[in-house]
Amino acid sequence: MxxxxxxxxxxxxxxxxxxxxxxxxxxxxxxxxxxxxxxxxxxxxxxxxxxxxxxxxxxxxxxxxxxxxxxxxxxxxxxxxxxxxxxxxxxxxxxxxxxxxxxxxxxxxxxxCVEPVNVRASDIRKLERAGDIEISNNRVTWTGDPNDDSRYLDIRLTAQAGNLFYYRSKFLVWSFPPDVFxxxxxxxxxxxxxxxxxxxxxxxxxxxxxxxxxxxxxxxxxxxxxxxxxxENRQELYRLIDIHQSKLNDIGKRKNALSVTYLSKRSSDIDFLKQVRNNLRSFFETHTQVKRDEVYYSTLKEIEKTIQPKGYKEPRRKKGAEKQPPKVVIPHNARATNLYGDKRAMAYIFNRYMNQDIKVFFQDNGVSISDDTYAVGELLQWIYRSRIRNGEPVELYLPSSRMRKLLKDWAEYQL
CATH class of the missing domain: 3.40.50.300 (P-loop containing nucleotide triphosphate hydrolases)
Incomplete structure (x- = not known):
């Protein structure tokens, strides 16, 4: 070992x-x-x-x-x-x-190390009926054409590597082989x-x-x-973060507001999306008075473009150009990159929870998880992409009341 x-x-x-x-x-x-x-x-x-x-x-x-x-x-x-x-x-x-x-x-x-695989339950049944897969003790074995290159190619490759599990009769979970470690x-x-x-x-x-x-x-x-x-001198880092406080935070009052489920349900709510877009513009343009190149924000991918405020839209990538304009929208799970080290104002329109399928997978295998520690860890990594990494102050729009509390709890060593 x-x-x-x-x-x-x-x-x-x-x-x-x-x-x-x-x-x-x-x-x-x-x-x-x-x-x-x-x-x-x-x-x-x-x-x-x-x-x-x-x-x-x-x-x-x-x-x-x-x-x-x-x-x-x-x-x-x-x-x-x-x-x-x-x-x-x-x-x-x-x-x-x-x-x-x-x-x-x-x-x-x-x-x-563990991720849900995006495949419908009907496709799983279809593969099983066709004799392409066998399921034993929740492990999925590929029994079909060993060189199959159809739309199920990713399923074949993962199953052939022995890393695919059928779970709770409705979804597949990929798990990195522990023998590698x-x-x-x-x-x-x-x-x-x-x-x-x-x-x-x-x-x-x-x-x-x-x-x-x-x-x-x-x-x-x-x-x-x-x-x-x-x-860790957490308070020293926390003091560099000016967390926005105003009625712009009203969209995140409820504990579950701005979660994946919440944002997905409201992804076609024109009034809600307009409110988020206006809030972003107000924060960047009025409250922080920063230019597009000085900001980044993150939210659920499905609504990224819809909530882009005027003056702060994602710039077009210039094909073949040696230097590209800095991004405005970055992944909500961004970490380990130095590409945004000059940004001074950020907005996190998100309320982070662990993927429910993964959470249940671990819990059913006797492992206790902490959604709160997971959430604040992801948020801190995201914040640290900014100029705070150089010891410079930043301004943060964090409308989720839950995420603001978790960040404060972290600073006070309660997490």
Missing amino acids: SNINVIDSIMGSGKTQYAIQRMNEASDLERFIYITPFLDEVQRIKDNVKGRTFKEPDNRNNEGTKLRSLKDLIARGEDIASTHALFRTADDEVIELLTDAGYTLILDEVMS KAFDDVFVMTYLFDGQIQKYYFDMHGFDFELHSVKTSGDRYVLTPYDKTS
């Missing part, structure tokens, strides 16, 4: 710098796989780790796939830097290659508020033991210390 270390340290505390330092000082006999959400962070590792050459998987091989390239690099014992998206496709062959190969995994930010000598997961994250519940479900650490600076070095949330 791997030694799993979770570096649960507040944003900006030096997690990535610690990882770079560790890799720079490691023995030549140690091999690393560094997994990060974004390609620009892959390049950062390639540029900053000295004395070893990190290779990035590509599709220049007989199979034309990055997964094949990843396997070839592991077989050759190369140091590897890649993205979450590729690592999530790991299969039995990857596990076999990693076992006893002496690799250390460094995971920059948690992975989505077991195949490494050491695993380092770098994140913040791990106690509220899906990967923590995944580790609990599969019985993984892990040690919690924080990162501190000691002179010009980064060192691991025992996890202690009271040393």
Whole structure:
């Protein structure tokens, strides 16, 4: 079993710098796989780790796939830097290659280890009747054409990897193979508020033991210390956030207001959408007096374009242009990117809850989850994309009364 270390340290505390330092000082006999959400962070590792050459998987091989390239690099014992998206496709062959190969995994930010698969119950029954899948003890096995490339291709590939589960007779749940983590000598997961994250519940479900650490600076070095949330100076960060208070918050008074369910139900409510659009414009134009290039906001994807206020609409991407205008609308789960470090005003038109199917999946497997810790962790990661990461103050429109309370509770160490 791997030694799993979770570096649960507040944003900006030096997690990535610690990882770079560790890799720079490691023995030549140690091999690393560094997994990060974004390609620009892959390049950062390639540029900053000295004395070893990190290779990035590509599709220049007989199979034309990055997964094949990843396997070839592991077989050759190369140091590897890649993205979450590729690592999530790991299969039995990857596990076999990693076992006893002496690799250390460094995971920059948690992975989505469990996700619902978007397939209708009628399609599941159709696949079962056609003999394409068999379901035993909730595990889905692909029994049809092993090379099927129909619209069920993603179902086939996931089932063939042994990572697909039929759950509560109505939906499929993809689960990352736990044997991947077991195949490494050491695993380092770098994140913040791990106690509220899906990967923590995944580790609990599969019985993984892990040690919690924080990162501190000691002179010009980064060192691991025992996890202690009271040393995080949360109030210092909270004071940099000017949380908007006015009648613009009335749209989020109810505890469940602005959740996925709530926004989905009101996605065709013209008056409601107009109100949100007017609120956004009022916040950016009147209350904060900022220009389009200084803001970002997030909400449910289905209503992103509908609520774009005049003067703050998403700019058109200029095909072939060397420099693109900065985005205004970003994903509500944005993390681990530095692309918005000059933004000073943000609006989070969202009330975060864990996906209900995933929540039930964990609960039915005996794992307790905290919706509140999960929500505030996602919000903090989102806020930290702004210039607050440079110690500069920001202005935040957070109309959900629940999310405002959770942020305050976090600052007071109640979460």
